[in-house]
Amino acid sequence: MRGYLQSIETMGLVDGPGTRTIFFMQGCPLRCAYCHNPDAIRLQGGREITPAEVLEIARRYRSYYGEDGGVTFSGGEPLLQGEFLHKSLELLKQEGYNTCIDTSGIGNRAFFPDIFPLVDTLIIDVKAFDQESFANLTLTKGFGEYLDFLASLENYGFQGQVWARHVMVPGWTDNEQSMRDFVRILRPICHRIDRIEILPYHTAGVEKYRKLGMSYRLEGVEPMDKDRAKELEIYANKVFAEDLQQERKKAQARSEEKYKILRDRQVVSKQEQAEMFASLRELPLLREVAEGDVEAVLDEIILSNIKAGDYIFRTGDAPDLMYLIYQGEMKIFYNTIDGEEQIFYIYRDGDFVGGLNLLVETPYRYVGQALTDCRIIAIPKATFDKYFYDSSVVLRSVLTKSFDRIRWAEELIQRLATSNASMKTAGLLLKLVKRIGVETEEGIRLELSMNREELGNYSGLRRETITRKLGQFKDLGYIDLVGNKVIIVKDLEALEAYVL
Ligand code: SF4
Structure with a gap:
């Protein structure tokens, strides 16, 4: 060298x-x-x-x-x-x-x-x-x-x-x-x-x-x-x-606004809270909290109902909260310098985001927006530092998640750089099959929370292109389209042939 x-x-x-x-x-x-x-x-x-x-x-x-x-x-x-x-x-x-x-x-x-x-x-x-x-x-x-x-x-x-x-x-x-x-x-x-x-x-x-x-x-x-x-x-x-x-x-105002939104939408019904509390312990991140600390942790975290379309965090937000999705779907995206929205991930029940930001104290680089009505658990940094920081299981799970994200981002870059529209569409469908596919008699059912434009942003294609490609795949018998929000994958092998 x-x-x-x-x-x-x-x-x-x-x-x-x-x-x-x-x-x-x-x-x-x-x-x-x-x-x-x-x-x-x-x-x-x-x-x-x-x-x-x-x-x-x-x-x-x-x-x-x-x-x-x-x-x-x-x-x-x-x-x-x-x-x-x-x-x-x-x-x-x-x-x-x-x-x-x-x-x-x-x-x-x-x-x-x-x-x-x-x-x-x-x-x-x-x-x-x-x-x-x-x-x-x-x-x-x-x-x-x-x-x-x-x-x-x-x-x-x-x-x-x-x-x-x-x-x-x-x-x-x-x-x-x-x-x-x-x-x-x-x-x-x-x-x-x-x-x-x-x-x-x-x-x-x-x-x-x-x-x-x-x-x-x-x-x-x-x-x-x-x-x-x-x-x-x-x-x-x-x-x-x-x-x-x-x-x-601005960062201070955003931070206050963020807390306000979460507090305003905090779950107040005792029954709802009890339900969430019971399930919280099942989430991988909270399983490790010592029994004696559970009450204190539950006191400090914020459980909120977030409406579809609401922003949960934005680029530049201070690393003062991490978020666990209790129910619903959130998209994580980035606005490119051309003003296009590039969706990186779709997170759902049990996923979390922001753990690494709290660990290394760097601001959020992306935007998080609810795709469906969501229930979100916000964990303040002070709580994270006090109850989670020393847990090797929590740290390992934050790092594993970060690694998965890097792998996913690398795959995305590869896909955007080297694929044509058919390959990108097939690749996206296969990704969705893995994440949300449900086997049914007609095929693998994908219940989408994204519209066509967002699907396009997720895969690096324009809305018109993804609509056209899905239409072509339907004509070829690879998929069926039920309205705008459901896709039935009928021929998995045909889609795999595009990306393998
Ligand atoms: S950056 Fe510009 S000034 Fe510096 S070495 Fe290169 S050409 Fe020369």
Whole structure:
């Protein structure tokens, strides 16, 4: 395992906290107009280095790092060499080094879940604030991927701090509106931001282009005025602080609203409560609560009747409650950047959601909405920490559930990326057979709580397409449609043939 390296700086003071050794990696997928290292854009070339050698060099300089310092990987784009970066970070972390990555967020995604739990500080270069400017500056179409990177950082396991940087070019982003846009882009990770910096554009790299015989796209653009850049940096930080305050207020209001909805709909009838209490002990998550604690737990949790269509939690909600579905169905979805609804899961009786959020204290990434009238049990974080946290059975069941979700999400990504409409429809029907199928004389009966549009969102198809495909499957005799809410699967093998 080897990485390609441009250079090493042994006593860096600006690329991460404290004094650091900086490994400048070779290769970058972007083509920024102001890039000072056009010779480092190719992946191959430069010096080869192994993760063990990285560790060896870090050991040599460890005495200079002090409390905050450590090792930074910069570039080029370090995320492009995912496997090397992962192995190097792993070795460094085993010996307790503080780690930092300086990135533009575009790299080999397959390694992101391995890399990000090992990163203490992320320096994120925000190149531009909209699709068009991003394409103009970097000559790539990666803006959507970039936004997705920001939104997914915590899903990749990142728990560190973020330094956000932007290179300001005169005439491009040297205005207050751009600074507001800059702050808006950072919103998904605002609670992790430690600092926002503006780097004034300078022309020190122009000579290099001449020597390499390359054309320089910012020819004639003057260096950015440092005082004006500082003014705008101060302005961006001010906007960010206000934004953060607003976000906190909104989160607080959402949290209060959520509690209010649950309390308003709390089950009050003694008989209903008694029924629920009796069945609660049968649910896997509550089976483990010690007999002596049951009364106290039942006192603290909230049992609510939720109407079909009501929201149970939303993206960005604080991890202050987890939810157990006592009865009914809930859909978990995410609004894509195109404004489409992508349904990830449908949960039903006995399923729970939010356990991992409480464990690792990360906000909800998705939206939970009741598909049918539901009875939900909300477990506050304090109750979870007091009565559930120490139970290995509960922890195992939260982790197993999370693992199932990752597997399901991976399957979904695979299905969306590689299947045609017939395969997606057949795959969806098979999934539903597994989850809610009931054997009857006519075939396997699927009682749906989703309409056609939601079925489409679940499988990555448009409503018209899924309606057409179901019609085709009916004509072929694979299924029967009874009204809008019941499907009878008559030929399971034929459906399986599409996906196997
Ligand atoms: S991201 Fe950095 S290394 Fe890559 S092209 Fe832009 S300035 Fe150059």
